[in-house]
Amino acid sequence: MKTILVFGAGxxxxxxxxxxKDVCAASHWQLVVADAHLLTAQSKTNNHPFAKAVEVNVTDADERRMLITDASIVISLLPPHLHIMVAKDCVAIGRSLLTASYVDADIRNLEAEIKSKELLFLCEMGLDPGIDHMSAMQLIDGIQAKGGTITSFKSHCGGLVAPESDDNPWHYKISWNPRNIVMAGSAGAVYKLNNEIIQTPYQQVFENCEELQIGALSPLAWYPNRDSLSYIPLYNLQDAATFIRTTLRYADFCKGWDVIVDLELTDEKDQSLVASCKTFADWMEQKLFKAEQRDISFRMYLELYVEETAHDKILRQFDYLELNSVELLPHHVTCSADILQYRLEQKLKLHTADKDMIVMLHEIDYTVHQQPHSVKSSLIVTGEDNLRTAMAKTVGLPLGIAAKLILDEKIKLKGLHIPTRKEIYEPVLEELALHNILFHETMQ
Known part of the structure; x- marks a missing residue:
């Protein structure tokens, strides 16, 4: 019996x-869901006849390897820094591995061994990265097949709150890893714009974010993602004058988050400052003093550094998070990023009936026989509730579909890959469409 092992039930x-569970029932396979908390895994397997939940300490090599040895294929939904332990065991034992995370240097160092053992490691197989790669490559390959030359490529994606559940001044609710939200943009960004390489430091990532309109949604703003340049050769777009991958938010979010970054409220290395604070108000006071080297109110800070039209909105955002509260800081926090994450998880959580929303947009300019053309391809997916979210759907389904296709030997690739190859993206996108994950194109 074939066995699919999933690490992580978050x-x-x-x-x-x-x-x-449905795939395994139809094919008489076994699903094993392994998590640090047995009850969490059991809540997901829910006594299904073809699924079982197990508790695992993923840092315990013996526990980890025993599960991998019994598996036919492995899916890791663990935090990215834990993937490498699973990956090394998969190589040693001889099992293919799927993740939704970026290919990092540790995984890249395994590439030769993965190839020599004829395994498939398929990374970046979620939403962004994942569906963005597949849908973009389908467009790119189609344009190039008809003799087109792509001059500009822009790809935008965001996990947002659905309009019907948007009830706070940040216009945002958490549908994925909260620490990743806190640290978004912290690596800065580099991209190509009109044949110029643009490098944006963290302190400027959220400044003056450009806005765009998608369907009937409220205006959205985008900020650049990490390293767009590394995807240029993977997309075979070396001649494009513009190449940029971005994250979408509602416009007000970017204005408020720019202030959070400027005040260093996401700092992970200010333990001594945080240790000197008893309350949230103490913390904000210290941060404002550090920014100005003098006593200053938050309103005065905004008057000095933020455009006047945004003052009231940003004040409402900070008031909503109660960042100036006299409430005692929780005992577990050791740095500013901890404090901010604590507040976001309190104030911006998805409630039971809340719905999230995924929005993606590709904008491509190209020429065919010297004639200019453009295409916009958009995706909007709305979640069902705070468990079956649009984020969970768009991250999880590509992984599940790929695992099924690999076990059915419909994807036969070997080596280390992301889903830019036609033999991956065609069947996966075809099945995603059956789940209402569909792109809508407009041509000019």
């Missing part, structure tokens, strides 16, 4: 596990 796993 926020993004619900829809994946539900999908794999």
């Amino acid at each position: 926020k993004s796993a619900t829809v994946l596990i539900d999908y794999l």
Whole structure:
């Protein structure tokens, strides 16, 4: 019997596990869901006859390897820094591995061994990265097949709150890893714009974010993602004058988050400052003093550094998070990023009936026989509730579909890959469409 092993049963796993339970029932395979908390895994497997939940300490080599040895294929939804332990065991034992995370240097160092053992490691197989790669490559390959030359490529994606559940001044609710939200943009960004390489430091990532309109949604703003340049050769777009991958938010979010970054409220290395604070108000006071080297109110800070039209909105955002409260700081926090994450998880959580929303947009300019053309391809997916979220659906389903296709030997690739190859993206996108994950194109 073929066995699919899933490490991690957190926020993004619900829809994946539900999908794999159906797959395993239809094919008489076994699904094993391994998590640090047995009750969490059991809540997802829910006594399904073809699924079982197990508790695992993923840092315990013996526990980890025993599960991998019994598996036919492995899916890791663990935090990215834990993937490498699973990956090394998969190489040693001889099992293919799927993740939704970026290919990092540690995984890249395994590439030769993965190839020599004829395994498939398929990374970046979620939403962004994942569906963005597949849908973009389908467009790019189609344009190039008809003799087109792409001059500009822009790809935007964001996990947002659905309009009907948007009830706070940040216009945002958490549908995935909260620490990743806190640290978004912290690596800065580099991209190509009109044949110029643009490098944006963290302190400027959220400044003056450009806005765009998608369907009937409220205006959205985008900020650049990490390293767009590394994807240029993977997309075979070396001649494009513009190449940029971005994250979408509602416009007000970017204005408020720019202030959070400027005040260093996401700092992970200010333990001594945080240790000197008893309350949230103490913390904000210290941060404002550090920014100005003098006593200053938050309103005065805004008057000095933020455009007047945004003052009231940003004040409402900070008031909503109660960042100036006399409430005692929780005992577990050791740095500013901890404090901010604590508040976001309190104030911006998805409630039971809340719905999230995924929005993606590709904008491509190209020429065919010297004639200019453009295409916009958009995706909007709305979640069902705070468990079966649009995020869980769009991250989980590509992983599940790929696992099924690999076990059915419909994807036969070997080596280390992301889903830019036609033999991956065609069947996966075809099945995603059956789950209402559909792109809509407009041509000019």
